[in-house]
Amino acid sequence: MAQVDLGGGVVVETAERIQVRRVAADAALAAAVEPERQALTGALALAGFEVAAEMDLRGKPGAGVGLAASAESPKIKADVAAGESAVVLLEGQGGVFAWGYPDRQPGVALSADGARTLTFTLARPRQDGALGFGLSDLRRGPIFNWLVDKMVDPVRAYVLKFAAGKIIDVAVKKIEGDMATGLIGMAGGPDTWIPGHAIPPLAKAKPAKILLMVHGTFSSTAGSFTQLAKSPDGQAFLAHARGAYDAVLSFDHKTLADTPEQNARAILDALIAHGVPPNSALDAVAYSRGGLVYRELAETLLAQERPDIKLGKAVFVGCTNGGTNLAEPENWEAMVDLYTNIILAGARAVAFASGAGVAVNPLVDFGIKTLGRFLQSFSEVAISDRRVPGLAAMEPDGALVGKLNGAAGGLDRLATYHAVTSNFVPRFEPKNGISKELAQALLDRITNRLFQGDNDLVVHTKAMTQFGTRQSRLANAAVLPVGSGEDIYHTVYFTSDEVARQLRAWLT
Numbered sequence: 001m002a003q004v005d006l007g008g009g010v011v012v013e014t015a016e017r018i019q020v021r022r023v024a025a026d027a028a029l030a031a032a033v034e035p036e037r038q039a040l041t042g043a044l045a046l047a048g049f050e051v052a053a054e055m056d057l058r059g060k061p062g063a064g065v066g067l068a069a070s071a072e073s074p075k076i077k078a079d080v081a082a083g084e085s086a087v088v089l090l091e092g093q094g095g096v097f098a099w100g101y102p103d104r105q106p107g108v109a110l111s112a113d114g115a116r117t118l119t120f121t122l123a124r125p126r127q128d129g130a131l132g133f134g135l136s137d138l139r140r141g142p143i144f145n146w147l148v149d150k151m152v153d154p155v156r157a158y159v160l161k162f163a164a165g166k167i168i169d170v171a172v173k174k175i176e177g178d179m180a181t182g183l184i185g186m187a188g189g190p191d192t193w194i195p196g197h198a199i200p201p202l203a204k205a206k207p208a209k210i211l212l213m214v215h216g217t218f219s220s221t222a223g224s225f226t227q228l229a230k231s232p233d234g235q236a237f238l239a240h241a242r243g244a245y246d247a248v249l250s251f252d253h254k255t256l257a258d259t260p261e262q263n264a265r266a267i268l269d270a271l272i273a274h275g276v277p278p279n280s281a282l283d284a285v286a287y288s289r290g291g292l293v294y295r296e297l298a299e300t301l302l303a304q305e306r307p308d309i310k311l312g313k314a315v316f317v318g319c320t321n322g323g324t325n326l327a328e329p330e331n332w333e334a335m336v337d338l339y340t341n342i343i344l345a346g347a348r349a350v351a352f353a354s355g356a357g358v359a360v361n362p363l364v365d366f367g368i369k370t371l372g373r374f375l376q377s378f379s380e381v382a383i384s385d386r387r388v389p390g391l392a393a394m395e396p397d398g399a400l401v402g403k404l405n406g407a408a409g410g411l412d413r414l415a416t417y418h419a420v421t422s423n424f425v426p427r428f429e430p431k432n433g434i435s436k437e438l439a440q441a442l443l444d445r446i447t448n449r450l451f452q453g454d455n456d457l458v459v460h461t462k463a464m465t466q467f468g469t470r471q472s473r474l475a476n477a478a479v480l481p482v483g484s485g486e487d488i489y490h491t492v493y494f495t496s497d498e499v500a501r502q503l504r505a506w507l508t
Contacts, residue, residue, distance in 0.1 A: 007500035009079030010053035015054030016060075018074050023054040023156070025401065036095060036344060039364040046365065047372030049160040050290040052078060057122075059156040064318050078300050079114050080160050085164035087379055088120045090147050093155040094346075095435025097340045098144035099333070101379050108388050122146050140444035162376050171377035172388050175370060176254040179220070183270040186213060186238070186248040190226040206248040207279040212267075216288025216337055217390070218320075218370045221250040223363045227494035230350050234500040240443065241507065245283070247275075255289055256374060256390040260400060264297035268305065281310040283507055284415070287457070288490065290392055291319025299470070303410050311415035315506055317493050318420065318456055322405070322463030325451075328342065329378075329386035334450055335458075336375050339491075341438060342457055343367040344493035348433030353495060384408050396463070405468025414470065418447065418478040418506050420499055421464045422488040423454035430494075432487055458490035477508070 004020045012020050044051075057074065078086045088100040102118040146154055169405075183194030202208045209501075215224035228234035241248050251270055253263040286294040294314060302309050311365045320327075326335040347364045378386050393400040426442035428434060434442075446457065454461035465479060481501045482488050493499055 001151060006053040006055055006159075008159070012055065012072040013077065014057075017480045018183060019058050019060050020074070020342065021023065021055075021056040023138065023333065024057060026157045028032055032132060036111050036348065039347060040344065043365050043368030044160065044372055047334040048162050048376070050162065052159055052161045053159040055157050056154050057157055060085065062392075073121055075122070076120040076157065076249040078118045078120070078161070079115065080118055083163060083211060084117050085376070085380055086159055086161045087375065089158040089160055090144060090417045091158070092437060092441075093395040094433070094435030095341075095344060096143065096147060096438050096441050097344065098147050098337045099140060099340070099375060100140045100144050101201070101333070101375075106233065128192070139174050141334040142450060142457070143334075143337040143341065143441050145193060146441045146445045163381065164376065171440045172257050175202075175256050175404060179252065179253050179254055181254060181266065181334060182249040182342060183267075186250055187242055190222045190229050193220075193222045193225070193250065199249070200247070202246060202275055202277060204274045204277055204315060206335035207281065209218040209244070210271075210276065210283070211241050211248045211280045212282060212284045212294070213367045214251040214267075214284060214286040214290030215250065215252070215255075217394075218257070218343075218367050218374070219288075219363065220252050220366050223254075224290075225250070225494060226363065226365050227346075227350055227492070231353055231495065231500065232498060233497040237500045240500050244508070249497040253293070254390065256388050258319045258341060259361055260289065260292040260296050260393050261300075263293045264301055267297055268292070268301050272306075276309070278308050279310065280308075281312050282415075283312045284314040285317065285503060286314065286319055287317045287493070289320055291316045291346060291405065292393060293319070296400070298415060299404060299407060301409065302414065306484050307413065311413060312506060313418060314415040315420065316464065317499070318422065318459055318490055319464055320394045320459050321401075322460070322461065322466030323394050323398060323401045324459045325396065327391045327398075329383050329392035331450075332375075332378055332391075332448075336371055338446065338457055339371055341442075342489055342491045343371070345438065345489075346495070347441060349431060349492050349495050352431050352433065371501050405466060405470070407469055407490075408432045411470065414473050414479045416475050416478070417467065417473040418475060419465045419472075420480045420482050420491070420493060422482050422490075423461045424456045424487070424489040427487070429487055431488070432492055434489075456488065456490045 001015060004014065004022070006012065006022050014020050078090060080086055090098045100120050100427045103121050180195045183199060185194060185197065185199035186193055186199065213221065215221050228238055251267045254265060265318050273415065286295050298311050300315065302311070319442055325331055343363055392398055426434065426439040426447060427435040440455065447455065451460065465474060465507050467474060482493065482496055483501050488496055
């Protein structure tokens with residue numbers, strides 16, 4: 001095995017069949033000029049990552065094999081100081097990204113004190129001599145493995161160092177620690193969709209008609225709904241909503257550190273503080289995890305504390321009404337890889353449709369920053385010790401999903417439910433930001449192996465319309481299987497003209 005010293009305390013041990021090329025500092029991730037890398041660069045910096053080294057890896061020309069076919073896998077070794085850790089981010093052809101975590105060392109605590117050297121083994125032989133990735137000490141998601149398999153193509157690796165929390169409870173609070181929370185008025189453009197921006201008061205003399213927009217996981221109001229402001233049909237829906245309702249409101253809330261119950265309580269308190277008049281009417285558009293937040297607000301809190309508020313219609317877009325298996329701690333590595341790729345692909349889709357740069361998409365800044373801090377919190381934590389309240393609420397067998405779908409009574413005053421669903425089939429589709437390489441990775445390692453059923457890459461399709469004892473609230477013909485079941489994945493629902501038109505039709 002040869003050694004390549006990349007500086008910054010990073011060394012690569014590699015077999016002769018694998019080429020390692022150090023990328024000069026002035027061409028590193030932090031100085032990238034491509035729009036997508038600019039966006040990724042800024043978000044990683046916001047997450048607290050420092051690029052310690054950058055390299056290109058590939059099988060030597062003529063070898064005819066990828067990295068996984070080498071009996072001696074490269075090892076990336078990174079020296080870290082006390083209170084510091086590191087991860088590896090791989091970037092493959094076609095904008096495919098995946099995260100790798102330090103190897104586990106038998107008998108050594110995952111979060112050791114003091115300076116140490118972390119090892120990242122990219123592949124390892126199985127007991128029978130074939131190469132594989134099933135060993136428990138090689139922790140990564142399925143897309144990482146796919147990239148390693150394809151090492152006949154160049155793969156760029158970034159070694160990213162960060163300050164590590166010693167206990168996960170403290171680290172989880174850090175993930176969204178600088179996120180501003182609060183009520184938002186959506187009367188203006190997305191640049192005004194921030195807490196603290198002035199919201200016109202409601203008239204006190206009469207009941208108000210309100211549309212509430214509830215955002216999803218790893219996101220914010222702007223991150224989830226800016227896509228509506230980027231297309232003519234989306235703009236038409238927003239204009240219609242602003243004319244049809246006395247107020248279009250949202251609420252930026254923490255989706256990891258806080259539970260949907262805490263989110264719902266904060267929303268209700270904010271609505272009351274804003275002066276929602278008695279006997280007002282409430283419609284809603286809920287996205288992803290926001291479906292659970294809205295249901296807790298409407299089915300539990302409003303029923304108990306403001307029964308005067310009339311619930312009209314609620315549209316659930318790609319919602320986790322039946323939970324998602326990605327919320328299970330053993331699937332977090334796969335979830336981070338998936339979200340990283342579909343956030344960046346979603347930003348490319350918006351750029352394609354609007355002509356705006358990827359770097360200006362708030363979904364990238366907020367989403368990648370939050371994802372980065374999230375993976376920092378669990379990168380050296382055993383599966384049995386993983387506790388993130390906002391994710392646990394989305395586990396299919398979790399307490400909240402069970403409570404909401406098993407509740408009795410109160411059906412007479414609930415909203416009429418509608419749902420937008422998708423069954424995404426990966427394929428090369430530039431307008432949706434999907435490269436041929438990403439489509440192949442998703443098809444090979446995600447849709448066929450991880451989900452094993454119809455899904456939008458985050459939520460099983462059938463879970464989107466699971467309301468349990470509340471199922472009768474789902475109106476007849478009130479499900480839109482958007483995109484002909486092929487080209488809409490979890491982060492691009494609101495790029496679809498069909499979705500925007502249906503929202504307007506249902507909420508008229």
